[in-house]
Amino acid sequence: MSIITISRGSYSMGKAVAMQVAQRLNYRLISREVLLDASSHFHVPEIKLIKAIHDAPGILERYRHNKQSYVAYIRSVLVERVVDDNVVYHGLAGHLLLKGIPQVLKVRINADLERRVAVVMERDKISASDARILIQEDDKQRRKWTRSLYGQDPWDTSLYDLSICIHKLSIENAVDYICQAADTRRFQSTEKNIQKVKDMSVACRVKADLVDEFPNIGVTCEYGNVLIYMKGKDQVTGKLTKKLNLIRENTSGIYHLETHAGVEPPPDAV
Amino acid sequence: MSIIIISSDAMEIEETIAEKVAEAMGYSRLGHQILADVAAKYQIDPVKLNEAMETTPSLFKNLSARQWRHYLACVEAEVYDYLLADNIVCWGLAAHLYVTGISHVMKVRVLSGNSRGTMEIAEQKGISLQVVEKLRAGELQQRKKWSLAAYNYDETDLSRYDLVINLDQIDPEEAVKTITGAIEYRKFQVMTYSMKCLSNLALSARVNVTLLKSMADINVQARDGSVVVSTKASARQKRKKIATIKELAGNVDGVSYVEVHVKKNILEETA
Incomplete structure (x- = not known):
């Protein structure tokens, strides 16, 4: 396995x-x-x-x-x-x-x-x-x-x-x-590892949906809680909010979605 | 009936794995302990010999390039002599860089693994992970510089090895099992031809040591007792240098014929 x-x-x-x-x-x-x-x-x-x-x-x-x-x-x-x-x-x-x-x-x-x-x-x-x-x-x-x-x-x-x-x-x-x-x-796969892959899959999906318009973002996901990291504080625009609402509706496995503007993405962010 | 050469990014790991493989296979061990014997045999200061195995020559270190090359050649010659005995696990002598083209030699690199190795060192020395990472990066850079300067090979290049095992996720016991399993493979068994190649390399190394004691810019190739030495010399010194090389190399055990090829040393001639 x-x-x-x-x-x-x-x-x-x-x-x-x-x-x-x-x-x-x-x-x-x-x-x-x-x-x-x-x-x-x-x-x-x-x-x-x-x-x-x-x-x-x-x-x-x-x-x-x-x-x-x-x-x-x-x-x-x-x-x-x-x-x-x-x-x-x-x-x-x-x-x-x-x-x-x-x-x-x-x-x-x-x-x-x-x-x-x-x-x-x-x-x-x-x-x-x-x-x-x-x-x-x-x-x-x-x-x-x-x-x-x-x-x-x-x-x-x-x-x-x-x-x-x-x-x-x-x-x-x-x-x-x-x-x-x-x-x-x-x-060998453990329950924890399997969850990690599922979380990474959600994070990668969110990143793929945003990367075109926001190429410098970093995304992490833990038990369905998605954090989006952006370098510039002024980047949280109406465009992003709309896009995030769409992602929330269309992507399964997301419980909560949050943006952190002006914060460096952690090393494990995708 | 083979030779296993083990290299690693961490000396302790190299030794541990090599010892375990030697024990499992019932092979003899060839480690950096022989450096003391090399120093005694060639009348070299052991401290300087150890230094030569770790650092590159520098004006500030009181180790000239010629001396450095001679020290490395002494180690090489001694290693080849041991390897001729076969059924050996060798480590800590940079043999993975100069023992080339011998089919019954298996070269293995074992990586200590970033997370596991770093944490163990941090715990042992009582320092932070960042400091350990910085220290290890510096050491690796130094090893890379040394291997390139000494043998023109980057020892981190994985194409140089038959097998590379990272201990980040794989247990050392598992690594030992993989190595011992691989060496059983028929392509690592001794053949008359591979043994002959090893003898030729051993003879080249012996001639190299003899010549490097008194001159630089030497390249030696041996085949069945015939030795070809390539060197550089100015037109004025050419005859003298050929005669000296023929005399010195001719006295080495196992040499039956010496041929010397001399290229013009433009720098010396201009001077």
Whole structure:
């Protein structure tokens, strides 16, 4: 009874590992569905969402906050999908989007560069040097994306509970270790943990509904009590009040909603 | 029949896990305790040797770059000699940075975990969490700087390891179980070729130590007793340097042939 996120560099066999883990543990496997859900729910083309969680924001995008909105949409849908537990997620940035949920086993799958090059050469019928450039560019974008949105390096070991290199260790070995780790006490869902995911789902939903017009807000939720943190005191406008009334009516799981203007959001705010 | 190299962001964790793995596997231990033997064997001040393993050279620390490189080479040579014996758990000697390309070596990084590690240290030392976090961040930065300066590798880069386990959520016992389970895998078993690669690295390290005692800018590669040394020298010193290298390297045990490649040292020639 836990949630497993499998992060990987491109062409690093992460998908194969995720599929086998889900099969062995009889868990649901999710990846692209999250983007499809977010696309239909928030009326954003899927390609824009893919770009939002793949490419680093450009100079202008940093001011337009589009990417921030798209990431909030994706996070909202993803957290909603993992509320029911027993899930393996192998899409982009799962370890960051599900940050703060205790029963998430964060796994990183690496493969040595030469093996990745061989996979790309075979798949795209290109030369080794072109394949290498493609992979390196992809890795560079992932690094830039994580740094710009979360201030962290995806290659930083401390972001994951388990990091496995598919080189000397095989896909089957990786599956064994992940299943073994998922079975340990700390990754089991408790009543408290399940409530935490439910609260996070509400907070993410509220954030997704507000982020377009209020990109700098932070939202927390505890047992259905939602707190919205805003930096500027003068930002609590009629527009926000109307929007909050709508959210209250349309979002289930909210008991009480409160805004805190002029207050820095706490570190666990989404 | 393998070698396990364990590295961690916290020295205590590194030692604890390594000891437990060695006990579980019945392997011998190779830890920083051998530094005293290295100091005695190569007639180095033990304090300076310990310092070289932790800090980078600096004018203010009375440790020159050449001395530093020589000290590190001494440790490397000694570590390789021990590793040739096989069935060993090694930690605390930065071996994860220089033992490369050996298939029967499994490299594991164990992270103390932010929350758990910080709280334990705060309790032990009686200081606040913020102070501990600041101290740990400083230590990590220092280790990163050292590993880049010494071997041009960032030791926090997870692609350098076969397995990285974060103890934030995973129990140390579970980590030991995972490591001991992984080493049983056939790709970590000794092969004639991997043993030969290790012997070649050991020979390179021995030649390196001998040469670094009296010169800098040396790169050594060994293969089945043949040694290729690359270095830099001005046109005037080229002959003399080649002769010296051939003489020194030729006297090292196991060396049957020495080849020296010299590049022009433009700086020296301009001076």
